[in-house]
Amino acid sequence: MRLVIARCSVDYSGRLSAHLPLATRLLMHKSDGSLLVHSDGGSYKPLNWMSPPCTLVREEPDEEATSVGVIERWRVTHGKSGDALLVSIYEVLHDSAHELGMDPGLQKDGVEADLQRLLAExxxxxGEGVALVRREFPTAIGPVDLLVRDPAGGxxxxxxxxxxDIDGVEQLTRYLELLGRDPHLAPVRGVFAAQEIKPQARVLxxxxxxxxLTLDYDEMKGIDSGAPRLF
Amino acid sequence: MRLVIARCSVDYSGRLSAHLPLATRLLMHKSDGSLLVHSDGGSYKPLNWMSPPCTLVREEPDEEATSVGVIERWRVTHGKSGDALLVSIYEVLHDSAHELGMDPGLQKDGVEADLQRLLAExxxxxGEGVALVRREFPTAIGPVDLLVRDPAGGxxxxxxxxxxDIDGVEQLTRYLELLGRDPHLAPVRGVFAAQEIKPQARVLxxxxxxxxLTLDYDEMKGIDSGAPRLF
DNA sequence: TATTGCATTTCGTGC
DNA sequence: GCACGAAGTGCAATA
Known part of the structure; x- marks a missing residue:
């Protein structure tokens, strides 16, 4: 990884056109060829970037560019799509290269899939005495997260x-409408389960x-690890 | 902005839990307090991060951490949400600080709003002889991008x-269903206009x-700049 | 200030 | 390999 702090301007041309006026920024050039242009604020999203696979070529600035102070140019191109990023460098304030090696990657815990798995278990x-029919129950308009039977046969x-959120309620409503027409399943009721339910969604x-149904992930996980399945 | 290359492990606890095993990474500490943890690959998304507003506190590692080689700890906390990022540093390979100043920000051209504006013009x-009724024509289920009259009165x-994409076609279908019921507008036909239309969407x-209708943005823009509006 | 919808979304998963 | 959906989504315009 190469890190360069430079006064630069940037032009992107691809799925859209974008321009960054002259300012001091961080240029992060990763070993897979990708380039990120970061400012000293905002969120994790760079001001501009080129995703791998792409290649960076150092160019001598043309006469016009030289006359306005450009000392170096980086052209980063994405072979397939034709996207191109052109970095015009006016001054280099820092330049260093580092060997990072492979990264073992992030281990996540607590995403929707985990919640669904735990609730299925x-x-x-x-509800009292309900039994799991199946996870990801398929319908014509997409899979229902969980389908269960209640003791009364519904x-x-x-x-x-x-x-x-509200769109989750809308999604469930569409499923209920469809499933309710199936005589094998009717009557079908709906349960909206989430770690946090927005007031508007609750009202709807x-x-x-x-x-x-508000889910406590830590508690559910505690039960999961505290009572390992025996079969 | 402070740039640190370090062998470190990272733990995030907040909306989910996540862990990064020991490896060499870039720690980017922005002046707004935010921290990005980048590996030497992947796309622009960091392996882990904390968004502003947040604060970074340097901590002395406890005895247990020291015994496994931790020389320094950074705790980054998001006041409101309680999210926390804990970086355990084992070795610092690079450490530099830089003044970047404010960034003028990105100027974009060619996003959906631009397409819509040009097509309205x-x-x-x-189609031959059609006239614009209005952009963002309001309906109960959201605004229709463009509403136009054809010469036949439809x-x-x-x-x-x-x-x-397919969901765009679905969206337009919902509008057509609703608008078609309005006797002032009927009959209502639909046009799906995009720079690039996926085969599945076209079939549907x-x-x-x-x-x-496939739109050529550059050509439309050329016409736009070549024939400036006179009023 | 909350909500809505787009994004050079990125990222995973299942087919 | 491609389509679909979630994301610690971010982000800007809007009501």
């Missing part, structure tokens, strides 16, 4: 989200007769 | 996208009687 949280469709769900 | 591309609803649109 702990369907009792949905069906419950469960939508699992990390953060429960309740209004539609959908029950809201 | 060049409605002739939609209405055309136009959905503009940079990249035409055609199947529903929606016409596909």
């Amino acid at each position: 702990q369907v009792g949280l949905i 069906t419950i469709a469960v939508e699992v989200k990390r953060r429960g 769900a309740t209004d539609r007769g959908i029950r809201c | 060049q409605v002739g591309l939609i 209405t055309i609803a136009v959905e503009v996208k940079r990249r035409g 649109a055609t199947d529903r009687g929606i016409r596909c």
Whole structure:
């Protein structure tokens, strides 16, 4: 990885056109050829960038560029798409290269898939005596996260989200509409399960007769690890 | 902006839990307090990060950490949400600080809004003799990008996208269903306009009687600048 | 200030 | 390999 702090301007041409006026920025050139242009603020998204696979070529600035103070040019091109990033460097304030090696990568825990798995193992949280039919129950408009049977013989469709928002309720409503027409499943009720349910979503769900279920991931995980399955 | 290359491990705890095993990485500490942890590959997304507003505190490692080789710890916390990032540093290979100053920011050209504006000015591309009714025509389920009248007195609803995908066709279909019920507008036809239309989207649109229109942004822009509006 | 919808989204997963 | 959906999404315009 090469790190350069430089006064530069940047032009991107590809899926759109974009321009960065002259200012001091960090140029991060990764070993896979990619380039990130970062300012000293904002979020993790660079001001401009080129994703791998791409190649960086150092160019001598033409006469016009030289006359306005450009001392060096980097052209980063994405072979396939034709996207191109042109960095015009006016002054280099820092330049260093580093060997980082491979990265073992991030281990995540607590994403929607984990919630869904845990709730499938702990369907009792949905209601007394309910039984799992299956996860990712397929329908014409996409899979329902969990489908369970209640003791009375009815069906419950469960939508699992990390953060429960209105569009999640809408999604579940569409499933309920479709599943309710199936005589093998009817009557079908809905449960909207999430770690955090937005007030607006809760109102909409309740209004539609959908029950809201707040999930405590840490607690569910504790039960999971505390009571390992025996078979 | 402070740049540190270090052998480190990272733990994130917040909306989810995540762990980065010991490896050599770039730690980018921006002047707004935010921290990015980058590896020497992947795309622009850091392996881990903390978004502003947040604060970084340097801590002395406890005895247990010291015994496994940790020489320094950075704790980055997001006041409001309680999110926390803990960086355990084992070895510092580079450490430099730089003054970058404010950034003038990115100037974009060619996003969906630009396409929509140009097509509104060049409605002739939609069909012979059509006239613009208005952009962002409001409906109960959201605004239609462009609403135009054809010479025969019918209405055309136009959905503009940079990249035409299936969900864009679905969106337009919902609008057509709603608008078609309005006697002032009926009959309403649909046009799906995008710089690039995915084959699947084209099939679905055609199947529903929606016409596909591929837009050449550069050409439209050329006409725009070549024939400036006189009023 | 909350909400909505786009993004040079990126990133995973299943087919 | 491609389409689909989630993301610690970020981000800007809007109501």
